[in-house]
Amino acid sequence: MGRPKAELVLTDDERETLTRWARRRTSSQALALRCRIVLESAAGATDKDVVARLGIEAHTVSRWRARFVRDRLEGLSDEPRSGAPRKITDEQGEEVIVRTLEATPKDATHWSTRSMAAEVGLSQSAVSRIWRTFGLKPHLVDTFKLSKDPQFIEKVRDVVGLYLAPPEHALVLCVDEKTQIQALDRSAPVLPMMPGMPERRTHDYVRGGVTTLFAALNTATGEVIGQIHRRHRAVEFKKSMRTTAGRWHWRGSRLRRPG
Structure with missing residues (x-):
């Protein structure tokens, strides 16, 4: 016979929210699928019917149906994965970012992972991860030049406008x-390289x-x-x-x- 299932009844707000999440383009495919499972189940479809209509496994249907009955809309989100807790707080990450952008070390022209780690009390690998996450590269410097041409803006508009909207049947x-x-x-x-002797040239x-x-x-x-x-x-x-x-x-x- 099996254990009887808990009844799945939706409120008007829950039905509207689930429908919106299932149709929203920015929703992940996983969340949209879970919403459709709940909507089909609430409409009276059996687990077998939902499996046939959505082309998924039976345990997926029963799992998310039970999660919704237990936790409602919040149950459709992924639960936190097991693993070691974060050791770097948001405040520490913010400090690294602010110092990187707004300060320089006393004895150098730019920060290195070693100098920043000593400054904020974190490891070099932690500083490196923060920099990679936010795309910060203190060791790289790019150059640019400001034109002194008084007609520079007008010339730029002419050139850029030609690329964006070239004349019909024209070659740019x-x-x-x-x-x-x-x-x-x-x-x-040039004398080629030989064992024990590098390449030589005059x-x-x-x-x-x-x-x-x-x-x-x-x-x-x-x-x-x-x-x-x-x-x-x-x-x-x-x-x-x-x-x-x-x-x-x-x-x-x-x-x-x-x-």
């Missing part, structure tokens, strides 16, 4: 210039001359179109642009090869 090109790289070679062949070198490389990258395919010129003038730049335009053209909304 981004052009940049890389600083010079010397073409050097050693005055003698300290002096031979200059390989000067040339100019114009390259165009097709971001759609990854193809690079490159041309070498002796000089670096507007004339050579126009030639490279003509060569690139001759290799590619705009057809519809995709960049395709001619023909």
Whole structure:
């Protein structure tokens, strides 16, 4: 016969809440499933009916039905898992974050896990975990430059606006210039590494001359179109642009090869 089940009756507020949780996009799949189990059971469906309709195991239905009868809506959340209790309090974590963002050590330019651990009385691993959790990297420094051009804002708007809303059937090109790289070679062949002896090369070198490389990258395919010129003038730049335009053209909304 088995033990009789406790009756599952919902109040209007509980039914409304369960329905909202089951349909809400931000709800986890697990919570939405539990809500549907309770709603089906409250509608008079047997455990076998719920299993067939939702495609789940029978013990899952009985478990969450019993949890809801016992704890109501609060019973549908996951119970705390067993394990060691937290040793780092919220106040200690906040102290690490505040000191990292608003202070510097007396004898250094930035905090390390060792210096911060000594400052707040935590272990280095604890400080490292807090930094990783909040994305803090005191050892990294990025640089930026402020333009003194009085028309800087207007120029930025023109460029960014062109990328965000290019003219119809237009091809947007981004052009940049890389600083010079010397073409050097050693005055003698490199001697390869041997057992007990590292690779060896001469300290002096031979200059390989000067040339100019114009390259165009097709971001759609990854193809690079490159041309070498002796000089670096507007004339050579126009030639490279003509060569690139001759290799590619705009057809519809995709960049395709001619023909």
